[in-house]
Amino acid sequence: MAVHLSGIQPSGLLHLGNYFGAIRQHVALSEQKGEHFYFIADYHALTSSRDPEALRSYIRETAITYLALGLDGDSACLFRQSDVPEVTEIAWLLGTVAGMGLLERATSYKDKIAKGLKPSVGLFTYPVLMASDILAYGSDIVPVGKDQAQHVEMAQDMAASFNAAFDAEVFRRPEMLLSEEKSSRKVPGLDGQKMSKSYDNTIWLFETGKPLRKALNRIVTDSRPPTEPKNPDELLLFDLLHLFLDDGELQQLKTSVREGGEGAPGYGDLKNRLAEGIEDWFAPAREKRELLLADTGEVDRILARGGEVARERAASVRDRALEASGLR
Numbered sequence: 001m002a003v004h005l006s007g008i009q010p011s012g013l014l015h016l017g018n019y020f021g022a023i024r025q026h027v028a029l030s031e032q033k034g035e036h037f038y039f040i041a042d043y044h045a046l047t048s049s050r051d052p053e054a055l056r057s058y059i060r061e062t063a064i065t066y067l068a069l070g071l072d073g074d075s076a077c078l079f080r081q082s083d084v085p086e087v088t089e090i091a092w093l094l095g096t097v098a099g100m101g102l103l104e105r106a107t108s109y110k111d112k113i114a115k116g117l118k119p120s121v122g123l124f125t126y127p128v129l130m131a132s133d134i135l136a137y138g139s140d141i142v143p144v145g146k147d148q149a150q151h152v153e154m155a156q157d158m159a160a161s162f163n164a165a166f167d168a169e170v171f172r173r174p175e176m177l178l179s180e181e182k183s184s185r186k187v188p189g190l191d192g193q194k195m196s197k198s199y200d201n202t203i204w205l206f207e208t209g210k211p212l213r214k215a216l217n218r219i220v221t222d223s224r225p226p227t228e229p230k231n232p233d234e235l236l237l238f239d240l241l242h243l244f245l246d247d248g249e250l251q252q253l254k255t256s257v258r259e260g261g262e263g264a265p266g267y268g269d270l271k272n273r274l275a276e277g278i279e280d281w282f283a284p285a286r287e288k289r290e291l292l293l294a295d296t297g298e299v300d301r302i303l304a305r306g307g308e309v310a311r312e313r314a315a316s317v318r319d320r321a322l323e324a325s326g327l328r
Helices: 016-030 052-068 086-095 100-104 107-114 126-135 146-165 209-216 236-241 247-259 267-293 296-325
Strands: 003-008 035-040 077-080 141-144 175-178
Touching: 003 016, 003 126, 016 035, 016 052, 016 141, 035 052, 035 296, 052 077, 052 267, 052 296, 077 296, 086 126, 086 146, 086 296, 100 126, 100 146, 107 126, 107 146, 126 146, 141 146, 146 175, 209 267, 236 247, 236 267, 247 267, 267 296
Parallel strands: 003 035, 003 141, 035 077, 141 175
Antiparallel strands: none
16 A cells, blocks of 8 residues: 655745645545655754744644645544654664765755755754655655655665665655646746745735735736736736636636737736635635634644554654664
């Protein structure tokens, strides 16, 4: 039986980029046969988070978001990373065989340092803990975006190194499953860069009403009037509209913008249509989120059950690693 695993860091409110880049695929995979482990990476969040109350809030919000978007907390295993201390034990064991050169090549480390994040030991060894997350549950398949593919490759390398060092098949080799977005383009932020909390250019999944429209008003446009013909493929608004509109309506809008003239939609019209699309798309999830917010006990139950299941699996893998290395 295939074992799927993925995680998400609770570093802020989840946004459209998180949804189309990862969450939607995670929920769809959870409906397939096999075992499914989804962890909230709170240990990883400590490489940048220094606000305990905010972190607690984001951990719960992340769990609620997954459940509201359709993850079945009884068939899939949803849990907090920190509820499985065996993962940090396995990370140490992997760290004893991981090469410095391997970690120095980590693009995520280089990117974060380039953005001004302080280079802590935790940030440098982030890939080792990530490898432990992947290997602790005997994962076969790890769904990731292209920017996370290297983490799976590094986990493969560490698993092979440990198994070779102690001449034992302790860790199963995981394979990656690259995520497929609705189009080949990345989900852009309000400024045209990749949507990311780091750039403060995100749209919260459950934003609605005036706050949503206020956020969308920040989308970068120019001063050309609606009557002036424009190339819709060069407009940031269409990179977002294509996520929510059917092909027929999308092509109709593109034609109107390309031709210009009287009756052509202006940027304000397109932003209003985008707001409607977002509101409609996430309406069922917003309703379910409200129910979950009113029943925090159910969320706690799901996380507690997930932690128990995940810890039992990780303990078994940890014990095999300890025995193979001579510590048991």
